[in-house]
Amino acid sequence: xxxxxxxxxxxxxxxxxxxxxxxxxxxxxxxxxxxxxxxxxxxxxxxxxxxxxxxxxxxxxxxxxxxxxxxxxxxxxxxxxxxxxxxxxxxxxxxxxxxxxxxxxxxxxxxxxxxxxxxxxxxxxxxxxxxxxxxxxxxxxxxxxxxxxxxxxxxxxxxxxxxxxxxxxxxxxxxxxxxxxxxxxxxxxxxxxxxxxxxxxxxxxxxxxxxxxxxxxxxxxxxxxxxxxxxxxxxxxxxxxxxxxxxxxxxxxxxxxxxxxxxxxxxxxxxxxxxxxxxxxxxxxxxxxxxxxxxxxxxxxxxxxxxxxxxxxxxxxxxxxxxxxxxxxxxxxxxxxxx
Amino acid sequence: xxxxxxxxxxxxxxxxxxxxxxxxxxxxxxxxxxxxxxxxxxxxxxxxxxxxxxxxxxxxxxxxxxxxxxxxxxxxxxxxxxxxxxxxxxxxxxxxxxxxxxxxxxxxxxxxxxxxxxxxxxxxxxxxxxxxxxxxxxxxxxxxxxxxxxxxxxxxxxxxxxxxxxxxxxxxxxxxxxxxxxxxxxxxxxxxxxxxxxxxxxxxxxxxxxxxxxxxxxxxxxxxxxxxxxxxxxxxxxxxxxxxxxxxxxxxxxxxxxxxxxxxxxxxxxxxxx
Numbered sequence: 001x002x003x004x005x006x007x008x009x010x011x012x013x014x015x016x017x018x019x020x021x022x023x024x025x026x027x028x029x030x031x032x033x034x035x036x037x038x039x040x041x042x043x044x045x046x047x048x049x050x051x052x053x054x055x056x057x058x059x060x061x062x063x064x065x066x067x068x069x070x071x072x073x074x075x076x077x078x079x080x081x082x083x084x085x086x087x088x089x090x091x092x093x094x095x096x097x098x099x100x101x102x103x104x105x106x107x108x109x110x111x112x113x114x115x116x117x118x119x120x121x122x123x124x125x126x127x128x129x130x131x132x133x134x135x136x137x138x139x140x141x142x143x144x145x146x147x148x149x150x151x152x153x154x155x156x157x158x159x160x161x162x163x164x165x166x167x168x169x170x171x172x173x174x175x176x177x178x179x180x181x182x183x184x185x186x187x188x189x190x191x192x193x194x195x196x197x198x199x200x201x202x203x204x205x206x207x208x209x210x211x212x213x214x215x216x217x218x219x220x221x222x223x224x225x226x227x228x229x230x231x232x233x234x235x236x237x238x239x240x241x242x243x244x245x246x247x248x249x250x251x252x253x254x255x256x257x258x259x260x261x262x263x264x265x266x267x268x269x270x271x272x273x274x275x276x277x278x279x280x281x282x283x284x285x286x287x288x289x290x291x292x293x294x295x296x297x298x299x300x301x302x303x304x305x306x307x308x309x310x311x312x313x314x315x316x317x318x319x320x321x322x323x324x325x326x327x328x329x330x331x332x333x334x335x336x337x338x339x
Numbered sequence: 340x341x342x343x344x345x346x347x348x349x350x351x352x353x354x355x356x357x358x359x360x361x362x363x364x365x366x367x368x369x370x371x372x373x374x375x376x377x378x379x380x381x382x383x384x385x386x387x388x389x390x391x392x393x394x395x396x397x398x399x400x401x402x403x404x405x406x407x408x409x410x411x412x413x414x415x416x417x418x419x420x421x422x423x424x425x426x427x428x429x430x431x432x433x434x435x436x437x438x439x440x441x442x443x444x445x446x447x448x449x450x451x452x453x454x455x456x457x458x459x460x461x462x463x464x465x466x467x468x469x470x471x472x473x474x475x476x477x478x479x480x481x482x483x484x485x486x487x488x489x490x491x492x493x494x495x496x497x498x499x500x501x502x503x504x505x506x507x508x509x510x511x512x513x514x515x516x517x518x519x520x521x522x523x524x525x526x527x528x529x530x531x532x533x534x535x536x537x538x539x540x541x542x543x544x545x546x547x548x549x550x551x552x553x554x555x556x557x558x559x560x561x562x563x564x565x566x567x568x569x570x571x572x573x574x575x576x577x578x579x580x581x582x583x584x585x586x587x588x589x590x591x592x593x594x595x596x597x598x599x600x601x602x603x604x605x606x607x608x609x610x611x612x613x
């Protein structure tokens with residue numbers, strides 16, 4: 001017995017690292033970065049390269065974090081793709097078209113995200129329809145409403161808005177002409193969600209929800225409330241990205257955001273979240289997002305055909321799913337072989 | 340002595356889902372330090388009965404009594420708060436969570452202050468490991484291990500230890516041995532005995548008569564939603580109980596009819612009756 005214990009603790013550092021859910025994604029990140037550092041050269045490893053992929057990573061990352069929480073809890077959210085344009089269009093119509101105070105516009109834009117999230121959560125918890133289908137439904141619904149109202153009220157599919165200096169500074173500046181402030185918002189979201197998932201008791205509830213919904217409910221976890229809350233969080237984050245885009249480009253488009261649907265899910269999966277739920281980590285999601293963004297932007301620095309970037313992302317995704325399963329098996333096996 | 344006062348009792352409980360009556364006039368009692376075995380074939384209403392006891396469903400008519408007073412469980416949490424713990428077939432635990440984390444699901448120990456309360460991993464692991472080891476599962480010594488890496492019996496034991504730790508007075512075990520091998524099942528039966536020794540009232544749901552007879556003090560056989568027989572340890576033999584569960588058709592008769600058929604049909608067994 002004691003021998004067993006000693007034997008294990010000596011091999012602990014490497015073993016415990018390899019069993020962490022983000023272990024595989026870290027390997028992927030290092031490989032991808034090295035590849036593009038060689039192909040892209042000094043420009044890619046310098047500030048232009050970093051700002052280019054960080055700007056992309058920040059926007060996807062803010063959405064990917066709460067989508068990752070949902071996936072850990074065993075649900076999907078497709079509707080983020082239409083919440084982004086809906087929130088920026090709402091804000092642009094209120095503050096740009098009607099000229100009302102910009103804070104009101106931002107508040108209503110974020111409110112749209114919370115509302116869509118609430119509806120998603122309600123539908124997912126009150127029906128037995130898979131969340132994939134429900135959120136595809138709400139995505140199309142919100143998309144249609146955004147387009148309809150934009151044309152009806154503003155008479156156009158794109159609405160301009162001139163932010164005040166303060167909102168521009170906080171939500172839409174490029175620091176040093178390169179780094180978008182969204183990067184800092186991404187870091188802030190990551191820290192808050194990292195704390196939520198890994199340190200607060202709530203995180204345990206999320207893992208339990210994804211692990212076994214019935215057992216979680218029997219253990220007294222308010223599963224319905226928690227699910228609705230998680231959908232509202234992802235709606236809010238998507239709406240927030242919509243506002244960030246609006247403040248950066250000063251123009252709301254009804255057609256933005258579709259790319260976020262697959263991209264956010266890919267970042268989460270590349271980050272080691274298991275598709276069936278119950279396992280994953282915020283560090284993994286951040287790593288997955290960075291990996292995705294590096295491939296996405298690195299391809300332009302490398303001089304390769306941009307289509308190769310899509311192939312690399314596709315391959316990464318499949319490799320990630322395979323290795324996620326491998327790491328899960330490793331994590332489970334570790335405990336049975338001793339004793 | 341406490342043996343005379345039931346902790347939990349069902350009085351004339353009926354349950355119907357729409358037009359379908361699932362349970363009829365169920366009367367059951369379970370006392371501290373006693374194992375009540377609830378036997379019944381598939382579809383006899385065992386699951387519905389468990390769900391009523393654990394607050395998932397509410398009886399259509401009839402009453403649930405605890406310590407002699409009428410109670411109602413509007414949701415599972417209410418039942419849990421009154422000390423009723425349900426352990427499901429696969430232990431009701433989370434394969435990809437650590438032992439410590441799954442042990443404290445819903446009641447996480449925290450340290451820190453206000454919104455910065457954090458989950459206390461060390462404390463959770465230490466308490467979880469100790470609770471399980473107190474039940475004789477000494478193989479579990481690391482609270483960071485994943486639940487999915489435990490054997491079926493260990494998972495059940497973990498779930499039972501968890502229920503006992505959180506002050507359960509009534510332990511409902513839903514087919515705890517159904518998916519287990521012989522050795523693992525014996526393991527779980529020992530844990531059941533330990534829970535009984537500690538003065539818990541145990542409701543043990545099974546359709547394996549052997550397992551029921553190994554730990555049971557009191558038996559109730561459920562047939563088509565009604566209590567068909569209610570008897571104490573030693574009052575009936577294993578064959579009698581099996582016959583009861585099969586709905587009155589005795590195993591001996593069944594064997595005879597199969598033998599008779601086979602002898603007249605060149606050794607072929609009869610086709611299924613329905």
